[in-house]
Amino acid sequence: MSLPANLESLRREVLARKADVGFALDGDCDRCAFIDNEGKIVPCDIAGALIAREILSREPGATIVCDPRSSRAVHEEIRAAGGKTEVERVGHAFMKTRLRDTGAPFGLELSGHYYYRDNFCCDSGAITMIKMINLLSTEGKSLADLVRPIARYATTGEVNFEVEDKDGKIAEIERTFAEGKISHIDGVTVEYADWWFNVRKSNTEPLLRLMLEGNTPALRDKGFARLKKLLGTPVSH
Numbered sequence: 001m002s003l004p005a006n007l008e009s010l011r012r013e014v015l016a017r018k019a020d021v022g023f024a025l026d027g028d029c030d031r032c033a034f035i036d037n038e039g040k041i042v043p044c045d046i047a048g049a050l051i052a053r054e055i056l057s058r059e060p061g062a063t064i065v066c067d068p069r070s071s072r073a074v075h076e077e078i079r080a081a082g083g084k085t086e087v088e089r090v091g092h093a094f095m096k097t098r099l100r101d102t103g104a105p106f107g108l109e110l111s112g113h114y115y116y117r118d119n120f121c122c123d124s125g126a127i128t129m130i131k132m133i134n135l136l137s138t139e140g141k142s143l144a145d146l147v148r149p150i151a152r153y154a155t156t157g158e159v160n161f162e163v164e165d166k167d168g169k170i171a172e173i174e175r176t177f178a179e180g181k182i183s184h185i186d187g188v189t190v191e192y193a194d195w196w197f198n199v200r201k202s203n204t205e206p207l208l209r210l211m212l213e214g215n216t217p218a219l220r221d222k223g224f225a226r227l228k229k230l231l232g233t234p235v236s237h
Helices: 002-018 043-058 072-080 092-103 125-139 143-147 167-177 215-231
Strands: 022-023 030-033 064-065 085-089 106-108 114-116 154-162 181-183 189-192 196-201 207-214
Touching: 002 022, 002 030, 022 125, 030 043, 030 114, 030 125, 043 064, 043 072, 043 106, 043 125, 043 143, 064 092, 072 085, 092 106, 092 114, 114 125, 125 143, 154 215, 167 189, 167 196, 167 207, 167 215, 196 215, 207 215
Parallel strands: 064 085, 064 106
Antiparallel strands: 022 030, 106 114, 154 207, 181 189, 189 196, 196 207
């Protein structure tokens, strides 16, 4: 569901019907993806920022849990709405535990999992779909217009690389970018003032997954070129 090709038929249908929004749910309905009224895929972290803002309008000061791949814009939007963010590693066991421990009403992952305290801290695509419908009914703006000011940074999306020695490669990346601000919440995250990236291991495949974001497309492309020298050629997975 996270691959653009898997959303192509929905994208075409949204455009053909001039729909306000399209929703894609996975087989067990614990994930949700969005197509806006212009036929564009909405990044799941950006959609999560919209839902978080609505929740914070009712629970000012609440904590929102994000995964390490979430855009800086997500954290900025949540803080601007009066909330706080905490970062947790990817995976439902970790996210659910962090929601319970912090009392956070909401958590989001780039993969389209959205977690709700009032749903026993579990993820639900159906609840997420309803929340987005409610949000669009009250905002008075199209989804594209709501997304545009939040999707203000340039991102690679999540890119996969085949790497046999995943731990060794992560250690090499950390040494290479040692001058940045480094976090080990999930793989390695390296932050600079105007760009950042996260590299994390796949638990099931010989893959490293890269997410990189820059303040401008030029900064994104420059950083991506540096990482590809270490990681090799991207693969489709």
